[in-house]
Amino acid sequence: MSLVPKFLRPAPPRPAERDGAAPTPAQRAKANAAEGGAGLVGYLDERTGASPFLRGFLFRKVPKGTNWFYTLGSATMFAFVSQAVTGVFLAMYYNPDPTRAYTSAAHITNDVFLGELVRGMHRWGATVMIVLIFLHMGRTFVFGAYKYPRELNWVIGVVLIVLTLMMGLTGYLLPFDQRSFWATVVGVNINASGPIMGPYLADFMRGGAEFGESTLSRFYAMHMMLIPGLIGALIGAHLYLVSKLGTSAPPWLKAEKKSLKREEI
């Protein structure tokens, strides 16, 4: 049995294509293949029903004119996955304690095998993700892809951008050097400048009136668990809506359609 998953194999023959004669061995083999392998992949496929889902999700019809700009969303998601993976491994060495945070970050860079690379990927990947998410947003805006019926997906996307920026704010403190410390002090003070709620928001972020010990662990917990969890869940919703509603055609295809219509008449 082939290990090729079911959804990558040719579709099974339609009953009408078969004639009344007994199937040839080749035809039988083809029919078996179409029904799923007996191996592990086939078993999992049969139990989970992954094939129909993946066939619809990965091989859905896309409009004519789909181009490389449509890959910016996937690129952003890939950047997020890379941040998640490198972040999990950085957390194995990092220590969110005010007196040890800086030395543990320096330890990652200077001593740990490939530490400089992994930390660098996380640090530069953060910037890449911000750039990509805004390019993706720009593509959606310029192509008019935010319009009915995809407006809810735009809203989810905006929340994702805000959460990504919050990742940037919370992650910036973690190296705990002078730059990250004072930049975060200013960042929290900017939140405090909002009327009425601002000071309370700043108190929540700092874990009190002063920028203290609990601020670092708070930012660490938000950066590690709270915001990535929300981002992951919202990416799921975002993708679900993309697959449910489909992607929109680029705006310049309109004219082509009209000419088509005229031909039909």
Add this chain to the structure above:
Amino acid sequence: MADLPDKHTRKSRYTAERGTPGAFEGETVTRRGLMTGGALAAGGIASAAFGLPALGFALGPMFERAAPETWQDVGGEADFNDETYVPVVMNLVPSIGEAGKTTVYVRRFNVGRDAERNSDLPYVAISTRCAHLGCPVRYIQASQRFVCPCHGGVYDFEGKVDGGPPVRPLDRFYTRVRGGRVEVGDRFSVNSELERFPHPRDPSNHIDGLWQYLYPGRPST
């Protein structure tokens, strides 16, 4: 079709009149409805049982009073004068470690130049947190002014705003002398008349004029 309840009885609050099979006399809630509501309520209570304490745990610091007062020795009386500021380095929160070290400018109270209302503090200790967004200001002796590098906030010798975006004078610290040593205590904010507010406000929070009502004092400060 005839035994189907008409519009009126379908809306009746009694299950018996709505035609629910096996309904009791005077019963208003279906058993299915009761089970659904009960299950939802149980789930809600169970979620609240861990959710509310967790939320309070995270939000609690917003409503707690600031840390108890601390006094930090910053030098002998001979180290300071009343004409210029001497920078001292200290931690506002002792546990914050190396990264949180901050500069405080200290000078002796100057009878001629300082406002009478602050004469109970023997030393003037000025916080370097700009009242705009909290960047570190620097004292320049030649112009006798504090200057913020971020957005060009300027303060005079007393820490009052001279120009730029800051909304109030620089914060100060309580000071005292113990056995010939100058000690710096808690931070407090002052308004444009150098009137003391008991606790520090965040930078950018107005404490003058109508704007102060948009930035009310909060439990933690």
